[in-house]
Amino acid sequence: MKQSFYGGVHPNDRKEATRHKAVTPLGAAPQQVVIAMSMHIGAPCKSVVAKGDHVTVGQKIGEIAGLGAPIHASVSGTVTAVEPRPYPGGNKVMSVVIENDFQDTFGSDLTPHPDYSKLTADEIVEIIKEAGVTGMGGAGFPTHVKISSGIGKVDTLILNGAECEPYITADHRLMLEQGERVIGGARILMQAFGLQSATIGVEANKPDAIEHLQALVGARADVHVESLRTRYPQGAEKQLIQRLTGREVPPGGLPAHVGCAVFNVGTAAAVYDAVVEGKPVTHRIVTVTGDAVKEPCNLLVPLGTSFQHLIDEAKGFAEEPDRVLTGGPMMGIAQHTLEVGIIKGTNAVLCLTRKEAAPIETEEVCLRCARCVNVCPMHLTPVYMHLYAGKGMWKEAEALNVMDCIECGSCNYICPGRLHLVQSFRMTKMELRQLAAKEKAAKEAAKA
Ligand code: SF4
Ligand code: SF4
Numbered sequence: 001m002k003q004s005f006y007g008g009v010h011p012n013d014r015k016e017a018t019r020h021k022a023v024t025p026l027g028a029a030p031q032q033v034v035i036a037m038s039m040h041i042g043a044p045c046k047s048v049v050a051k052g053d054h055v056t057v058g059q060k061i062g063e064i065a066g067l068g069a070p071i072h073a074s075v076s077g078t079v080t081a082v083e084p085r086p087y088p089g090g091n092k093v094m095s096v097v098i099e100n101d102f103q104d105t106f107g108s109d110l111t112p113h114p115d116y117s118k119l120t121a122d123e124i125v126e127i128i129k130e131a132g133v134t135g136m137g138g139a140g141f142p143t144h145v146k147i148s149s150g151i152g153k154v155d156t157l158i159l160n161g162a163e164c165e166p167y168i169t170a171d172h173r174l175m176l177e178q179g180e181r182v183i184g185g186a187r188i189l190m191q192a193f194g195l196q197s198a199t200i201g202v203e204a205n206k207p208d209a210i211e212h213l214q215a216l217v218g219a220r221a222d223v224h225v226e227s228l229r230t231r232y233p234q235g236a237e238k239q240l241i242q243r244l245t246g247r248e249v250p251p252g253g254l255p256a257h258v259g260c261a262v263f264n265v266g267t268a269a270a271v272y273d274a275v276v277e278g279k280p281v282t283h284r285i286v287t288v289t290g291d292a293v294k295e296p297c298n299l300l301v302p303l304g305t306s307f308q309h310l311i312d313e314a315k316g317f318a319e320e321p322d323r324v325l326t327g328g329p330m331m332g333i334a335q336h337t338l339e340v341g342i343i344k345g346t347n348a349v350l351c352l353t354r355k356e357a358a359p360i361e362t363e364e365v366c367l368r369c370a371r372c373v374n375v376c377p378m379h380l381t382p383v384y385m386h387l388y389a390g391k392g393m394w395k396e397a398e399a400l401n402v403m404d405c406i407e408c409g410s411c412n413y414i415c416p417g418r419l420h421l422v423q424s425f426r427m428t429k430m431e432l433r434q435l436a437a438k439e440k441a442a443k444e445a446a447k448a
Contacts (some may be wrong), residue, residue: 005239007377008231009410011166011330013205017296018169018289023177025300026313031100033075033304034085034341035061038093040140042067047096053079056107058280060132061096069132069142073098074282074302076105088307088326088333088340095341098304112278116188121151124192124275131274132281136266137171137235138327138345143267147192154261156245157198159186161213161265162228162235164203165328168348170285171265173298175202175209178269179216185268186223188275193261199224200265201240232330233408237262239377251404266347281344288314292321292351304341310349311338322357325350329357330409364417372411372421378404382411382421389424394431402428 038044045062049055055073062071077100084092110131113119119127129144137160159182163171175182186198202210204227213225228234228243238249240262247258255262263271266284273279282303289296294315301310307324311317325332326346342349372382381400388397405425412421 004229005234005242005377006379007375007410008233008239009375009413010230011232011413013230014166015169015172015205017167018287018298019172021169021173021296021298023173023285023298023300026302026305026309028313029075029100029102030302030305030309032077032080033098033100033302034306034339035071035074035096035098035304036085036087036093036341036343037062037071037095038087038089039071039303039343039345040069040134040142042142044068044093045071047082047094049079049082049096051079051081055079055098056105058106058108058110058282060109060280067142067145069134069144070130070280071303072108072132072280072282074304075100076103076107077101086337086340088335088343088346090333095304108278108280110274110278110280113275116191116275119191119275121147121192121194124188127275128271131270131279132344133267133270133274134281134344135264136270136284136344136347137264138331138347140343140345143263143271146261146263147189150256150261151193153256153259154193155195155259156261157186157189157193157195158240158244158260158262159198159200159265159268160235160237160240160262161200161202161206161209162240163206164230164232164235165330165332165348166232167289167350168287168328169289169298170287170347172206172209174269174285175206175265176212179209179213181269181272182265183213183216183223184276185263185270185272188271189261189263189268190222197222197224199226199244201226201228201234201244203228203230203234205230232410233377233406236377236406236408238406251401284342284344284346286310286342286346287348288351289348290321290351291353291356292317292319292324294318301342303343306339306341307335307349308338310342311351317351319353321351322354323352325352330413331407364419366419367417369416371414371416375410375414377408377410378406380405382425385428386419386421386424389428392431394428394435397428398432403432405429
């Protein structure tokens with residue numbers, strides 16, 4: 001039975017600036033790209049090119065070194081450095097710097113399969129792996145791993161077109177302008193899982209996309225397009241599953257535990273490109289927006305293009321931004337430099353004015369109003385988790401299931417005390433992971 005999820009908030013969607021703007025290629029190609037060797041959950045890739053090498057668009061430049069997905073060149077040109085560079089997720093990561101020769105010479109090892117109907121599940125998984133497809137909604141989980149670990153367990157395939165974060169319209173424009181890639185990707189994923197149908201969930205604030213996708217599916221009726229109530233975080237994996245199937249993913253569990261697999265619509269489009277066109281992931285759609293830029297836009301961007309270049313494409317700053325985020329205002333990460341390059345999960349560069357940005361204030365006293373508890377879609381108690389985090393009582397916070405926090409920011413949004421709740425939960429989770437690693441190491445040492 002379909003069920004609405006608990007909690008959530010209704011932020012102003014602020015999508016008006018770009019919802020009607022078609023995706024365009026860059027007006028000026030970047031002089032250089034800085035391609036991070038870590039664009040996914042798991043171990044960073046190992047660079048397989050060196051300074052002085054010539055590379056083509058689609059050539060593999062980073063090879064898997066554990067859980068991960070390979071990384072490919074997004075422009076043709078010469079590698080000028082392989083060194084640590086700033087990264088949108090924070091800190092520096094090993095990166096391949098390519099000087100663009102502006103020839104756009106394509107050279108991938110993948111073979112196109114316009115008729116994929118004879119491909120086996122293993123063959124599809126291998127193509128998706130070699131194409132470097134990862135979750136394009138931001139999470140960055142390697143798609144080939146999600147498919148191979150779900151085959152035989154998954155009976156329900158869901159595509160996530162909710163795009164519930166305010167401001168962002170990258171998925172909306174993708175569904176509207178390139179819906180064939182999304183539907184095609186859904187059908188390839190159905191084939192890999194051995195399923196006869198799939199459901200695409202789209203928030204009701206994108207009626208044109210819903211109508212367009214339904215028209216593309218047509219009489220075949222194998223892909224259902226479902227309109228979802230506009231409520232944040234409708235696009236969070238567990239909330240989407242509950243809304244579409246009525247199944248609840250248990251605390252600490254994965255969608256596959258309740259027979260579901262969820263892929264972002266951008267991921268489905270990348271699957272289509274890989275299998276049908278023989279193209280690895282080299283570009284993605286990015287929404288560049290916020291009142292601090294002169295001309296908000298949706299752009300098709302080569303991976304590794306700097307945030308500064310994208311802001312220049314949006315005709316620069318209308319005023320000095322209060323902050324620049326990768327992603328939306330609820331879950332986005334503030335950037336300390338605009339020299340970072342976009343990665344596979346970068347769906348937006350959001351430039352907020354002082355007026356738009358929630359002020360970063362000195363932490364205030366909790367009013368014990370319980371609003372954070374009422375909006376938490378994971379049924380957590382943010383007020384108490386925060387209290388324990390403030391005292392360094394990590395295990396007590398763990399007992400309150402802080403590890404289940406999806407960092408959606410709903411509690412932060414509603415909190416009248418303007419407490420830095422999500423920030424403290426991120427820190428608590430990091431501390432708990434470090435504690436778990438230490439405990440594991442101590443156990444192994446004791447055994448030896
Ligand atoms: S505690 Fe976590 S999951 Fe709950 S509202 Fe806050 S950020 Fe979202
Ligand atoms: S919403 Fe903020 S002020 Fe209210 S109980 Fe939660 S943490 Fe305290």
